[in-house]
Amino acid sequence: MAKKETFHSLITFVLFAALCLIGYLWYSGQLVSRAQVAGDTLVDAGSTLLKTEKQFRDKLVELKMQREKVQRGVVRLERLKADNIKHLKEKGIGSGQDFIKSSDPDVKNAVINLKEWVTQINKINQEIGYYDEAISSIKVMLDKIERERINESIALSEDEYLELQKVIVDLNERLNVDTTFLEDEELGKLLDLEMTGSK
Numbered sequence: 749m750a751k752k753e754t755f756h757s758l759i760t761f762v763l764f765a766a767l768c769l770i771g772y773l774w775y776s777g778q779l780v781s782r783a784q785v786a787g788d789t790l791v792d793a794g795s796t797l798l799k800t801e802k803q804f805r806d807k808l809v810e811l812k813m814q815r816e817k818v819q820r821g822v823v824r825l826e827r828l829k830a831d832n833i834k835h836l837k838e839k840g841i842g843s844g845q846d847f848i849k850s851s852d853p854d855v856k857n858a859v860i861n862l863k864e865w866v867t868q869i870n871k872i873n874q875e876i877g878y879y880d881e882a883i884s885s886i887k888v889m890l891d892k893i894e895r896e897r898i899n900e901s902i903a904l905s906e907d908e909y910l911e912l913q914k915v916i917v918d919l920n921e922r923l924n925v926d927t928t929f930l931e932d933e934e935l936g937k938l939l940d941l942e943m944t945g946s947k
Contacts, residue, residue: 808886815879829865
């Protein structure tokens, strides 16, 4: 009987200790779900998103510099690939059949190197495409920012628009303008211009 009570006491103590540990980890912020960790990562990544025009312009310069660096790397790889091909030709290898027939280990190593050069060049060229896409997207965003800035500087406010409408109505009433006549005259001029231009 005493053994059974001791066992129950031990189990109770272990459960209590485990709950205390979980409580401590949760309270200290060390116990978080995978979803929350992923969310925090996204928030952290989102905080580095470009927001200001200066950030966009700085990023554009940075991407252009990185693209040029990568492009220079491709040029070096192309040079190494060309040297490798030249070496294979000097060994008498001009086709896949020549390679298959050859028992020269140097030829085999050169062909393995050639495969690596080609794979690396293709991969980097794809990355250059990503740079081009990002650069193009940033340019579009900068153009949009510029359009919005111009629009904000010249666009009529609602109050200005209403004021202009009042002025137009007031002038029309004072001058007693026959707008129908003016519209007909404008349409006549348009017709004259289009008909003479289509000859």
